[in-house]
Amino acid sequence: MLNKNLNNEEIETIYDQLYLAIDNAGPEQEAKMLAKLVLILANQLGDSEQVLNAIKIAEKDL
Amino acid sequence: MSNTHVAEAQPRPSIFYHYKVYPVEPLPSQAAGDFKQEVLIVGAGPIGLATALDLARFGVASRIIEAERQVSHGSRAIVLTRRSMEILQMLGCDQAFVEKGLSWQMGRSYYRGQEVYQMQMPHSKDERFGPGTNIQQQYIEQFLVEAAEENPLIHIHWGHKVTGIEQNEHCATLDISSEDGSRKYSAPWVVAADGGRSTIRKLLKLRMEGEAYTGNFVIADIKADIDLPTERLCHFDPPWSPGNNVLVHREPEGIWRLDFRLPDGESPEQAMEEKQLADRINKILTMIGQEVPWQLDWATVYSASTKTLTDYQEQRVLFVGDAAHLLPIFGVRGANTGLQDANNLAWKLAMHMQGKAGPKLLRSYSTERVQAAREICKEAGKSTRFMSPPTRGARLLRDAVLSLSLTESFVRDLLHWRTSRPHSYYNSPLNSTATSEYALLGEVTPNVKLGDNQYLHDYTLKGFTVLIFLKDENNSAELKKVIERNERDGMSINPILITRTHSGDQNPSHCLTIDDKEGKLFERYDLQENSLLLIRPDQHICGLWQSGQNKESPQQWIHNALRNALCLTPSGDSHVE
Ligand SMILES: Cc1cc2nc3c(=O)[nH]c(=O)nc-3n(C[C@H](O)[C@H](O)[C@H](O)COP(=O)(O)OP(=O)(O)OC[C@H]3O[C@@H](n4cnc5c(N)ncnc54)[C@H](O)[C@@H]3O)c2cc1C
Numbered sequence: 149m150l151n152k153n154l155n156n157e158e159i160e161t162i163y164d165q166l167y168l169a170i171d172n173a174g175p176e177q178e179a180k181m182l183a184k185l186v187l188i189l190a191n192q193l194g195d196s197e198q199v200l201n202a203i204k205i206a207e208k209d210l
Numbered sequence: 211m212s213n214t215h216v217a218e219a220q221p222r223p224s225i226f227y228h229y230k231v232y233p234v235e236p237l238p239s240q241a242a243g244d245f246k247q248e249v250l251i252v253g254a255g256p257i258g259l260a261t262a263l264d265l266a267r268f269g270v271a272s273r274i275i276e277a278e279r280q281v282s283h284g285s286r287a288i289v290l291t292r293r294s295m296e297i298l299q300m301l302g303c304d305q306a307f308v309e310k311g312l313s314w315q316m317g318r319s320y321y322r323g324q325e326v327y328q329m330q331m332p333h334s335k336d337e338r339f340g341p342g343t344n345i346q347q348q349y350i351e352q353f354l355v356e357a358a359e360e361n362p363l364i365h366i367h368w369g370h371k372v373t374g375i376e377q378n379e380h381c382a383t384l385d386i387s388s389e390d391g392s393r394k395y396s397a398p399w400v401v402a403a404d405g406g407r408s409t410i411r412k413l414l415k416l417r418m419e420g421e422a423y424t425g426n427f428v429i430a431d432i433k434a435d436i437d438l439p440t441e442r443l444c445h446f447d448p449p450w451s452p453g454n455n456v457l458v459h460r461e462p463e464g465i466w467r468l469d470f471r472l473p474d475g476e477s478p479e480q481a482m483e484e485k486q487l488a489d490r491i492n493k494i495l496t497m498i499g500q501e502v503p504w505q506l507d508w509a510t511v512y513s514a515s516t517k518t519l520t521d522y523q524e525q526r527v528l529f530v531g532d533a534a535h536l537l538p539i540f541g542v543r544g545a546n547t548g549l550q551d552a553n554n555l556a557w558k559l560a561m562h563m564q565g566k567a568g569p570k571l572l573r574s575y576s577t578e579r580v581q582a583a584r585e586i587c588k589e590a591g592k593s594t595r596f597m598s599p600p601t602r603g604a605r606l607l608r609d610a611v612l613s614l615s616l617t618e619s620f621v622r623d624l625l626h627w628r629t630s631r632p633h634s635y636y637n638s639p640l641n642s643t644a645t646s647e648y649a650l651l652g653e654v655t656p657n658v659k660l661g662d663n664q665y666l667h668d669y670t671l672k673g674f675t676v677l678i679f680l681k682d683e684n685n686s687a688e689l690k691k692v693i694e695r696n697e698r699d700g701m702s703i704n705p706i707l708i709t710r711t712h713s714g715d716q717n718p719s720h721c722l723t724i725d726d727k728e729g730k731l732f733e734r735y736d737l738q739e740n741s742l743l744l745i746r747p748d749q750h751i752c753g754l755w756q757s758g759q760n761k762e763s764p765q766q767w768i769h770n771a772l773r774n775a776l777c778l779t780p781s782g783d784s785h786v787e
Contacts, residue, residue: 152620160592163607163624167595170603178603209322209613 150205215387217279217369225433225507226463227348229280232355234369234388237273237395245381245396247563248272251403252372252384252410256287256347257531257548258403259354263301264556266363267672268747270563273397274364275386277371281355284508285346285431287545288461293632293654294549295339296749300671304339306353310462313340317442319625326446326615327625336658336734338665342542342629344440344461350545372404375413375527382526399559400527403552408533414524418536420517420587425598426472427512428481430491431465434504443498444627446612450493453605455597457540458498465507468494469539471598478511514538514594516587522576528555535583540593543586546630551579557673557747561776568777574640582633593628635750642744642753642771649736655749656734660724666706666731667749669722673702674775675745676768679737680709703744703772708732710739744771 154162173181190199221229249265251258254276262272290298290307298304319327331341358364373392374385383396402410411418443458454471461467468491472481480486487509495501518535522528531548555575561567599605614621636645636652645651655675658666669675707723708731726732735743740757742764753771760767 150618150620154620156623156626159621159624163611164595167599167601167603167607170606171601175602178606205614205618209616 213387213392214389215277215369215371215373216389217277217371219279222280222283224348225505226465227346229348230352231279232366232368234279234390235365235367236388236390237367237370237386237393240395243396245398246271248397249399249401249559249563250275250382250384250395250397251401253403253405253531253533254278254351254355254366254368255282255403255405255531255548256350256354256545257552258401259351259358260297260301260549260552261401261403261530261556262358262364263303263354263361264297264552265560266361267300267302268557268560268564269363270556270560271363272365272401273395274358274366275370275372275384275395276366276368279368281351282347284429284510285348285461285465285467287347287350287539287542288344288459288467289542289546290343290345290350291542291546291630291632292337292339292341293630294546295343296654296657296667297549297553299338299667300553300749301354301357302671303353303357306356307343307345307350308339310349310353311343311345312440312460312462313343314440314442314460315341316439317444317627319444319446321446321612321615322449324616326612327622329626331629336656336665338657338659338667342442344459346461346463346465347545349462372409375400375410377525377527398526398563401555401559402527402529402533403531403548404533406532406536408529410527411519411529411533414527416519416524418517418519420515420536421591422515422517423513423538423594423598423600425474425513425600426476426478426481427514427598428468428470428472428487428490428509429512430468430487430509431461431507432468432491432504433464433507434466434495434500434502435464436460436466436495436498436500436502438498438500442627445497447609448493448497450497451490453609456494456497458494470494472511481511482509512539514540514590514598516590516594518580518583518587520580522551522579523573528559528572528575530555534579535586537583537586538590538594538597540597541590541628541630543590543630547583547586550582550632553748554579566776568779570639570777574638574777578635578638581637585633586630589628596624597627635752638752640746640752640775640777642774648751648754650751651754653751655745655751658731658734666724669704669706670745670749673704673747674772675704675706677731677735677743677745678705678707679732679735679739679741679743680707681711681739703768742768744768744775746775 170178249272251274254274315331317329370386370388372384376383381396382400440460445456457469459467515536522534530551537543558571558575562572599608611621611624632654634652705721742755744753746752752775755767
């Protein structure tokens, strides 16, 4: 299980901003926007092992 | 004919509740311009009734004008919070609710058959009431009506419908229709407690700010022998209704509340269709592992809004409850928020009418409660975003969180359902201390268990209270003068001495003395010896005096703090009607 690195207020703000960004992108572009976001965050994290692990978790329970 | 209003005289159907049809008691006659110092309350819902009982607590008479002749159709609001129970204690009728209600504190949320979140609502030995009490609105209203009927200051006029209103600087006059025809009745103050479709709000052309959410929900109450504890159950995204969710709550009398979101595009009529409804109820019972026979009591469709008037006072009319705001029922906000409105309004209106307060005291009702409603709308909006996602993006995020919640705990707090809470009046003009100086300022006075079936709140049920924290009851002649002076001035403050070492001698000032040997109260309130805490009649803390930190003497301070809380000007002018 992943550690929790954000407090509830932070995670809620991200939740809200992220869904608004998806709505702004619209159904045609939302997947591209989200893929870009992942690449940006992966680069900022700077740890490919963690990113690959995160991809595995994201693929579960779809 | 159009001038008469005839209320339904047949008891409403129910398989568990026996409706009483109350008699239509005519209003007394009233010569034009000749009105009594009483309050007209429109609506005998939970909030109108609570307002009447709370006004009576301060000696103010009221008449409740109610269009119907029986209590709530259907169970509607079924969860009372601890704060609501505390308010009912102030109204002197908590006992009936404790006896009938089901106390609970645990909620569990499921996704794909797995428990992904659980929350224990905060509880401790210092609380008299559990965090949640499940009870049908029929009983809520019945118990309040029974208390009102025993109170000589309250009259309920069943079967009387308000159809018009006029106001001037002295009074408000209502047009009231009953089976006896139509007439006018005036009083200096009107409380609009006429519910979500408030006639008064419409007559005065007042608009609410806020949002209405898309998505319809069904509530169905069934009688069934379900073997589950009293907990809040939530199932997200069940396979038989993808993307939607189901809530299950236990009510008294073997009744269970099923609450589920409808697929987008389905009309309320379709959802209420007998076979459709039965099919869904069966699916829910299968889902919770309880395939038992059941009988339907009542079902309805609702949608969520977060709306509030921007001002709860319009001249001589004060709005409370659903007439003032429409809140989503997730987090049980409707009735619980309204009870806090009533409790905030009653003492202010009473002291205003009795000439004990400055004009701004009554205004503070609207400022304090509109602020609370806006906070609630914001919090409720967050639950609503999760329970009924308004957009494609919101739905995607929710689905992502649910999927992750199966294995990852870091997202699970997003499933928190944010229950109605008591609001803090932290920035109220009635406060004589800043919150920066004392964190509890504006909050409800924390309750403390004092002994067997004995709690601090039991002693803060009337008027203002001052908690006097002393080392021992003899150590500060100065502080004791507060009590003597208070008794001499006839100021209605109820003093409570809290001492660490009580000699057991008869207290000369006859006030309640709490022997706090273990320092429990000192700790709970985070106070040093020689402190004074002023508590409003609605149990909210509005001022703190600490020895060595305030320049004024304790007597002076208490005098000023009380005047501040009553919005009395320094010159001493009170506002007399
Ligand atoms: C279908 C439904 C389901 C609900 N479910 C829940 C729930 O599960 N949980 C929850 O917390 N809340 C729920 N609520 C909300 C809860 O019932 C309300 O918040 C609560 O009843 C508000 O109380 P009130 O006294 O302000 O208004 P009401 O209870 O609506 O009372 C208003 C009263 O005014 C009377 N009235 C109206 N107009 C006039 C007039 N012109 N003249 C005279 N009298 C008039 C009405 O007859 C009524 O008795 C539900 C509401 C509805 C409608």
